[in-house]
Amino acid sequence: GAVVSQHPSRVICKSGTSVKIECRSLDFQATTMFWYRQFPKQSLMLMATSNEGSKATYEQGVEKDKFLINHASLTLSTLTVTSAHPEDSSFYICSAPVPGLGTDTQYFGPGTRLTVL
Amino acid sequence: QKEVEQDPGPLSVPEGAIVSLNCTYSNSAFQYFMWYRQYSRKGPELLMYTYSSGNKEDGRFTAQVDKSSKYISLFIRDSQPSDSATYLCAMSVYNFNKFYFGSGTKLNVKP
Numbered sequence: 297g298a299v300v301s302q303h304p305s306r307v308i309c310k311s312g313t314s315v316k317i318e319c320r321s322l323d324f325q326a327t328t329m330f331w332y333r334q335f336p337k338q339s340l341m342l343m344a345t346s347n348e349g350s351k352a353t354y355e356q357g358v359e360k361d362k363f364l365i366n367h368a369s370l371t372l373s374t375l376t377v378t379s380a381h382p383e384d385s386s387f388y389i390c391s392a393p394v395p396g397l398g399t400d401t402q403y404f405g406p407g408t409r410l411t412v413l
Numbered sequence: 414q415k416e417v418e419q420d421p422g423p424l425s426v427p428e429g430a431i432v433s434l435n436c437t438y439s440n441s442a443f444q445y446f447m448w449y450r451q452y453s454r455k456g457p458e459l460l461m462y463t464y465s466s467g468n469k470e471d472g473r474f475t476a477q478v479d480k481s482s483k484y485i486s487l488f489i490r491d492s493q494p495s496d497s498a499t500y501l502c503a504m505s506v507y508n509f510n511k512f513y514f515g516s517g518t519k520l521n522v523k524p
Contacts, residue, residue: 302456330512337421339501339514340457389456401447402512404456 302405319390325370326392334387346373419515432489436502444507
C-alpha cells in the first residue's frame with residue numbers, strides 16, 4: 297500500500313536553533329501534503345496544508361514565519377521549525393492523500409518527535 | 414462543543430472480546446468517516462474508511478456509520494493483545510482538505 301516516510305524520527309535541539317523535518321511519499325505522487333502536531337494524550341491538530349508549486353495554507357493560529365513549509369517536489373514536503381523553543385516540543389506528523397481518492401482519506405507518516413531543550 | 418467527540422478511555426478488555434469504539438459528531442456535512450490506529454510514538458495507521466452511511470467489514474474490523482444519529486462505530490472481533498493502541502476517528506466533508514479528529518480512545522487488550 298501507499299507509504300509515507302518522515303525523517304528524522306526523533307530530534308533534540310537547543311532553544312533558538314532551527315529544525316527541518318522531511319516528509320516523503322514513497323511510491324506515489326502527492327501534490328498536497330498535510331502537517332499535524334500532536335501533544336501527549338491529545339489528538340492531531342492540523343497545522344498547514346502543503347501544496348506543490350504554491351504557498352502553503354496555514355490554519356488559524358499557526359505562525360507562518362515560525363513553521364516554514366516547502367513542497368519541493370511531488371514526493372517531498374519539508375517543515376522547518378525556526379528559532380525553536382521548548383513549547384515547540386511535540387510530535388509532528390505529515391500525511392498525504394490516498395491515491396485515486398482525492399483528499400478525503402490520508403496516509404500518515406511515522407511522525408517526528410521534537411524535543412527543544 | 415467539539416466537532417467530534419470520542420471517549421478517551423482507557424478501555425480494557427480480555428483477549429477474544431468484542432470491542433466497540435464510538436464517536437459522535439455535530440456537523441451534518443461530514444461525508445467521509447475514517448478510523449485510524451495509533452501505536453505509542455508512531456504515526457496513525459489507516460484502518461477503515463467509509464463514505465456516507467452504512468457498514469463496512471474488513472477482517473475482524475467492522476465500521477458503521479449512522480448519519481441520522483451522527484454516530485460512528487468501529488467493532489473489533491476476537492480482539493488480540495496486538496490491537497492494544499489508541500484508536501482515532503476522523504471525518505471530513507467531501508472534497509475538503511480538513512480532517513476533524515476525535516481525541517482518541519486508548520484500548521488495552523489483556524492476554
